[in-house]
Amino acid sequence: MLDFINTVTIDDENSELIILDQTLLPNQTKFLHLKTKKEFWDAIYKLQVRGAPAIGIAAAFGIYLCAKNVDTEDYQAFYDAFMEDKAYLASSRPTAVNLFWALDRMEKCVIDNKDKSVADIKKALLHESEKILDEDIRTCEQIGENGLSLLKPNMGLLTHCNAGTLATGRYGTALSPIYRGQEKGYNFKVFADETRPLLQGARLTSWELNKFGVDVTLICDNMASIVMKNGWVDAVLVGCDRVASNGDTANKIGTSGVAILAREYGIPFYVLGPLSTIDMATPTGKEIKIEERPGEEIYKMWYERPMAPEGIKTYNPAFDVTDAKYITAIITEKGIAYPPFSESLKKMFE
């Protein structure tokens, strides 16, 4: 069994959210002990904790810790304070639906327990946040099983960004079948796109796959085409931040280009994610809000000196939407959805 790290946990006794600081990887493995709502917000905004499911888990623990600090016995006063903190944490990042999904689930927990004392509501919130983590671990494990059913030993696989154990409670989504295969001796050969500008592929995916002994080759984003043309890629596996009800999928910037290339070369393109990332309330990709981040991330952040003139005009969208027509299948814990996704995704929720 592979020895996975816990990326997001809670220390209730000390009222701390504990996260592995992903901005320091691969050079440092450091855990942050966060106590205040500003620290929770910053950790999500700065991508110290990142990846749609991990953001949801961190937000659930975060909102519980905020609620724990609310000093009142009055339900309405407690609820009002909860909603204020909820709105604040929800403003940290706009695209990954798991953030809102987890916060809504925590709000429902408050409402469902409104007849209890505030102390008991707090206990229920802790329990709910722990359930969100536990469920994510089991969900990712099942996504791994379902994904592996589409793969064969010795396949070449390409992935973009990081949808691994670092991005979830454990196992990952897109990387979960790779780990299941690794345990069974499948001997996959994985190409990890570096994923400009924040380098989640280089810093995180190549780090975690390498740590678990998977054969991983790091490539720059603009090399995906040549490895496909060389015949080295049998399937593309990516995660997702929000899947619209028609199957259009927001994921890390660059994913859409990879899907278009895969179509050109006749390579299946699989999206893997939990049902909590499928947003049936969003009809198409057009309605998904795409996060834009500071231009400095493109030309400054990872370099000793700026790699473009100071003050250069930039455009830095953090995600793009892959049109459903390029997606071969969407793999969830419930099973595998094939086109037309507006029908198959609906069935997943029945």
Ligand code: MRU
């Ligand atoms: O900006 P990030 O690093 O949070 O973006 C992450 C991704 O795009 C992942 O592919 C997605 O969240 C799925 S994680 C299982």
